[in-house]
Each structure stands twice: as structure tokens, then as C-alpha cells.
Amino acid sequence: MKWIENRMGQTPPADPKIVGRKEAGKARDFHRSIPSYAETPLAELSGLARTLGLGHIYVKDESYRFGINSFKGLGGAYAIGTYLAHRLGSDIRELPYETMISPEIRKQLGEITFVSTTDGNHGRGVAWTAQKLGQKCVIFMPKGSSPERLAHIRALGAEATITDLNYDDTIRMAAALAEKNGWVTVQDKDWEGYTDIPLWIMQGYAVMALECFEALEARKIKPTHVFLQAGVGSMAAAVTGLLADVYGADRPKVIIIESDQADCYYRTAAADDGSLHLVSGEMDTIMAGLACGEPTNLGWPILRDHTEGFISLEDPVTATGMRILAAPVPGDPRVISGESGAVGVGLCYHLMLDERYKDLRTALAMDADSAVLCFSTEGDTDRNNYRKIVWEGAWAKEAKEKKGKTIV
Numbered sequence: 001m002k003w004i005e006n007r008m009g010q011t012p013p014a015d016p017k018i019v020g021r022k023e024a025g026k027a028r029d030f031h032r033s034i035p036s037y038a039e040t041p042l043a044e045l046s047g048l049a050r051t052l053g054l055g056h057i058y059v060k061d062e063s064y065r066f067g068i069n070s071f072k073g074l075g076g077a078y079a080i081g082t083y084l085a086h087r088l089g090s091d092i093r094e095l096p097y098e099t100m101i102s103p104e105i106r107k108q109l110g111e112i113t114f115v116s117t118t119d120g121n122h123g124r125g126v127a128w129t130a131q132k133l134g135q136k137c138v139i140f141m142p143k144g145s146s147p148e149r150l151a152h153i154r155a156l157g158a159e160a161t162i163t164d165l166n167y168d169d170t171i172r173m174a175a176a177l178a179e180k181n182g183w184v185t186v187q188d189k190d191w192e193g194y195t196d197i198p199l200w201i202m203q204g205y206a207v208m209a210l211e212c213f214e215a216l217e218a219r220k221i222k223p224t225h226v227f228l229q230a231g232v233g234s235m236a237a238a239v240t241g242l243l244a245d246v247y248g249a250d251r252p253k254v255i256i257i258e259s260d261q262a263d264c265y266y267r268t269a270a271a272d273d274g275s276l277h278l279v280s281g282e283m284d285t286i287m288a289g290l291a292c293g294e295p296t297n298l299g300w301p302i303l304r305d306h307t308e309g310f311i312s313l314e315d316p317v318t319a320t321g322m323r324i325l326a327a328p329v330p331g332d333p334r335v336i337s338g339e340s341g342a343v344g345v346g347l348c349y350h351l352m353l354d355e356r357y358k359d360l361r362t363a364l365a366m367d368a369d370s371a372v373l374c375f376s377t378e379g380d381t382d383r384n385n386y387r388k389i390v391w392e393g394a395w396a397k398e399a400k401e402k403k404g405k406t407i408v
């Protein structure tokens with residue numbers, strides 16, 4: 001596990017308002033018009049906090065989101081909704097979900113094909129939205145993607161395939177096909193000339209942070225530490241931006257976590273030379289949602305200017321988190337958390353109980369006065385793998401043998 005303090009922040013810091021309270025509130029108004037929208041639970045793990053020597057641990061449980069087992073639908077649905085509103089010359093505020101799926105609107109819009117690249121969760125959200133709208137959806141998944149996650153997407157009526165390319169190269173292939181076929185790309189990653197939809201996706205994600213902020217405020221709790229896992233970094237930037245907007249200079253310490261196989265933010269902070277350092281090639285990690293080597297350009301200034309630092313870590317840390325959440329301390333609620341969801345809790349466990357991380361724990365001021373917030377961004381989205389890790393402990397053991405390293 002490697003840590004780098006963020007020394008890149010610029011003055012004045014990037015304005016977080018693009019994903020601030022106002023934009024998140026607007027996105028939530030749209031989400032609220034979707035019948036299956038409900039605020040997801042914020043689990044309080046008091047027993048675990050006591051065990052680790054922390055004041056509080058809160059875990060936002062996104063396995064309950066829209067019945068699709070991850071937070072990702074928040075972004076896909078809002079981005080597609082906003083795109084359609086613009087296409088109709090309207091505003092998302094005038095196009096609630098029921099109107100959007102009506103036969104009249106379907107007729108006005110004609111046939112649209114949405115296309116996206118995904119490790120599973122984002123594509124499931126896009127396919128789910130397209131199905132509700134009665135529109136077509138084409139999904140590409142990078143090499144090594146889970147057959148179970150592919151099946152979930154196909155079950156929503158999308159045409160979905162696994163490519164032999166990594167995530168970032170699959171995005172480029174899908175964008176070229178979209179250009180050729182007149183499809184609408186719904187991607188979390190932005191590039192030159194393609195920024196609207198990635199921004200709307202981030203604004204949709206910010207709703208998850210807004211729900212947390214309000215739930216904690218109602219309990220008169222201000223988080224001191226927030227752990228956010230990053231793939232592209234759109235989710236982390238959305239949550240960081242919302243927190244920076246609502247708490248201002250008094251914001252909690254935000255720590256970004258990446259897989260050591262795709263640690264573009266860690267490398268960028270370590271180099272600290274003003275440019276982004278990408279990761280390419282195969283990214284062999286069980287944290288499929290974090291296997292992205294190219295950061296969001298839109299969210300990057302927020303992460304650069306409003307975070308404490310970056311941690312690059314190995315798979316067994318998240319496996320620990322999955323098991324802790326599956327078998328909680330008596331009295332704590334159980335959280336079913338998948339490979340990309342449990343890493344924050346796994347990290348807290350190691351930070352607090354492993355003496356090798358004493359200095360880092362002290363530097364981050366993590367102690368009995370801390371209120372830690374983690375995001376379990378997915379449930380058991382690959383049930384087979386979930387059981388291998390949680391029931392059999394298989395993956396961590398295999399990983400240890402494969403890499404010839406100790407657990408952390």
C-alpha cells in the first residue's frame with residue numbers, strides 16, 4: 001500500500017459548484033420522479049468503529065440503488081434525461097420521468113441508440129435507462145469482464161459484448177462506432193468536444209453525496225475523513241465537489257483510493273510535474289470498477305485542489321473490507337459490498353490495526369474523535385466472485401500466491 005500526500009492544490013482552488021449542492025439538488029429532483037428512486041441507507045457501524053479505535057464509521061450502501069445494485073444508475077439516468085431534454089429544446093425540470101417515457105415523447109424523439117463502455121455497473125445503468133425509454137442500447141465491456149455482469153446487462157435488452165481491449169481503448173473504439181453509426185455516447189470519461197454528458201453523469205453521482213450530507217447533518221455529525229475509490233474519478237470528483245461546496249474550507253479530509261493496477265492519480269501526485277500520468281495495458285484487479293488508467297479531465301481540478309492525498313493498494317485490502325461488511329461486529333448492520341465497493345472499509349481496518357501504518361494513521365489524524373465516511377458503491381454485482389471471496393477467502397489467498405507478496 002502506497003500513500004502520497006497531495007501537494008498539487010492550486011490557489012484559488014477549483015470551483016466545486018459544477019457538482020455542488022444546487023446541481024445535485026436539480027439532479028435529485030429528476031431522480032425523485034423515477035418510481036424506484038429511494039434514498040439508500042447510510043449504515044452506522046458503531047461496533048466496527050469501537051474495534052478500530054475510531055469515533056464513527058458510516059457506510060453509504062449503494063447496493064439498494066434503483067434495484068440495480070450500484071450507484072451508477074444515478075449518473076446514466078440523469079445524463080440521458082438531460083440529453084433528451086436538450087434534444088427536445090426543453091429543460092430537465094420540465095421533463096420528469098413519467099413524461100420522458102410517455103409514447104408522445106418517444107414519438108417526438110424517434111429511435112435512438114445509446115452506446116457505452118463499462119466494467120458492468122455503468123453499462124447496467126445505461127441499459128436500464130434505455131429500456132425504460134424504449135430505446136436501443138449497445139454496451140461494450142473491456143477484456144476480462146465478468147460474464148455475470150455481462151448477463152445482467154443483456155437481461156435489460158441491451159446488445160452487449162466483451163472486447164479484447166482494456167477499458168480506455170474500448171471507450172475509443174465505442175466512440176468511433178458511435179460517430180460512424182450516429183449513436184449517442186453515454187460515457188463517464190470526457191474528451192475534447194465531449195464534455196456535456198460526462199458532466200451530467202457527475203452531477204447525477206453528486207446526489208449520493210447530497211443524501212449523505214443531509215443524513216449526517218440531521219444526526220449533527222460532520223465527517224472528518226472521507227474515503228473515495230476512483231476509476232475514471234468521476235464519482236470521487238462528484239462527492240469531493242459536493243463536500244467542498246457544502247463545507248467550504250472546513251471540509252473533511254478526502255482520501256482517494258486506487259487499485260495499484262490503475263493508479264493514475266497516485267502516479268500524477270507522485271510526479272507532481274503539472275501533467276496527468278496515465279496507466280495503459282492490462283489492469284489485473286478484482287476491483288473491476290477501478291480498472292481505468294485515464295482520469296476524468298472535468299473532475300481532475302476538483303480532486304487536485306480539494307483532497308488530502310492518494311493511496312494505491314492491492315486487491316486483498318478490498319477482500320478484507322468485503323468480509324468485514326458481510327460479517328459485521330454484533331449490533332452493526334450487514335452491508336453486502338462488492339469488490340469495488342468495500343475498499344474504503346478494508347483500508348480503514350488496515351490503517352487502524354496494522355502497526356506498519358501507524359505513521360500514516362497519525363499523519364491523517366485518525367483516532368477516537370474521527371467520523372469516517374466510506375461509500376460501498378456496489379453490492380454483489382458478480383455473485384460468483386463475491387462468494388469466492390467472502391465464503392471461500394479464495395481470491396486473497398490466490399492473489400497472495402500469485403504475486404508472492406504479503407496480504408497488504
Ligand SMILES: Cc1ncc(COP(=O)(O)O)c(C=O)c1O
Nearest residue numbers: 121231232233234235289377378
Ligand atoms: C462499484 C464502483 N465503484 C466505484 C467506481 C469508480 O467510479 P469512477 O469510474 O467514476 O471513478 C465504479 C466505476 O465503474 C464502480 O463500478
